[in-house]
Amino acid sequence: xxHENDPSLLRRxxxxxxxxxxxxxxxxxxxxxxxxxxxxxxxxxxxxLLVALRLRMGALRPTPTVxxxxxxxxxxxxxAAEHRAEAERHAASxxxxxALQERMRALVRSLEERALLDPRPGxxxxxxxxxxxxxxxxxxDALRAAAVAFDEVTYADRTADRAAYARLRDLDDAVRxxxxxxxxxxxxxxxxxxxxx
Numbered sequence: 001x002x003h004e005n006d007p008s009l010l011r012r013x014x015x016x017x018x019x020x021x022x023x024x025x026x027x028x029x030x031x032x033x034x035x036x037x038x039x040x041x042x043x044x045x046x047x048x049l050l051v052a053l054r055l056r057m058g059a060l061r062p063t064p065t066v067x068x069x070x071x072x073x074x075x076x077x078x079x080a081a082e083h084r085a086e087a088e089r090h091a092a093s094x095x096x097x098x099a100l101q102e103r104m105r106a107l108v109r110s111l112e113e114r115a116l117l118d119p120r121p122g123x124x125x126x127x128x129x130x131x132x133x134x135x136x137x138x139x140x141d142a143l144r145a146a147a148v149a150f151d152e153v154t155y156a157d158r159t160a161d162r163a164a165y166a167r168l169r170d171l172d173d174a175v176r177x178x179x180x181x182x183x184x185x186x187x188x189x190x191x192x193x194x195x196x197x
Contacts, residue, residue, distance in 0.1 A: 080110035084172070087165075096160040097153045100168055104150040107172040108132075116180050125150040135180040142171045 007015070025039070032038040078086075083106035090099035108128045111117040116135050117128065129147035133140035146168050152158040 078105075078109070080106045080113055083109055087169075091162075091165055091169075096162055096165045097158075099165045100149060100153055100160040103165065103168045103172055104146055107146070107168070107175060110172070110176055114180075125154075132175075135182060136175060136178055137181060139171065139175055139178065142167075142174075146171055 029036045029039045032042060034041070083102050087099045087102035087106060090096075090102060104125055108117065108123070108125070111128070111132055112119045117123075117131055125147040129143040132143050136143070149160065149164055149168065153160050
């Protein structure tokens with residue numbers, strides 16, 4: 001009967017949390033030159049730095065333009081030819097970022113279809129470029145650059161242009177007509193035909 005009007009357990013817990021926060025802020029204000037005014041200035045500077053950093057780095061979780069996943073491909077597997085056709089459709093519409101993404105997918109799928117890369121769900125563009133560079137060393141720099149371009153468009157929300165797409169299209173064409181080097185330790189390759197050239 002004497003405790004009917006006592007605050008509930010939740011209310012007491014919230015009061016305790018607010019008291020601790022108040023103690024923490026008072027301690028911070030006491031340790032900051034200028035007291036509460038100094039603490040406010042420090043907090044404002046930190047907030048401004050965070051805003052400037054976010055503006056400099058771009059969106060933390062960009063809005064998807066096509067498919068934004070950790071891996072290169074979507075849920076439904078498509079052939080290299082299908083990815084190329086999709087890339088050309090985007091390019092014809094002037095959607096260079098989407099065209100570049102699809103062309104990178106076409107390039108990697110083509111390497112998988114040729115058994116130069118093992119088909120592996122979850123592979124990133126960087127992993128594909130590194131693995132492909134082992135069997136196509138003459139294209140290693142271009143493959144790395146293509147992976148960077150794909151990552152910038154897909155994860156950093158940068159936009160591609162006609163020239164970036166043309167470079168990747170030319171690389172895709174060059175890789176399709178390249179003879180792989182299958183000597184050396186490359187896991188995931190299958191030697192077909194007459195063996196290593």
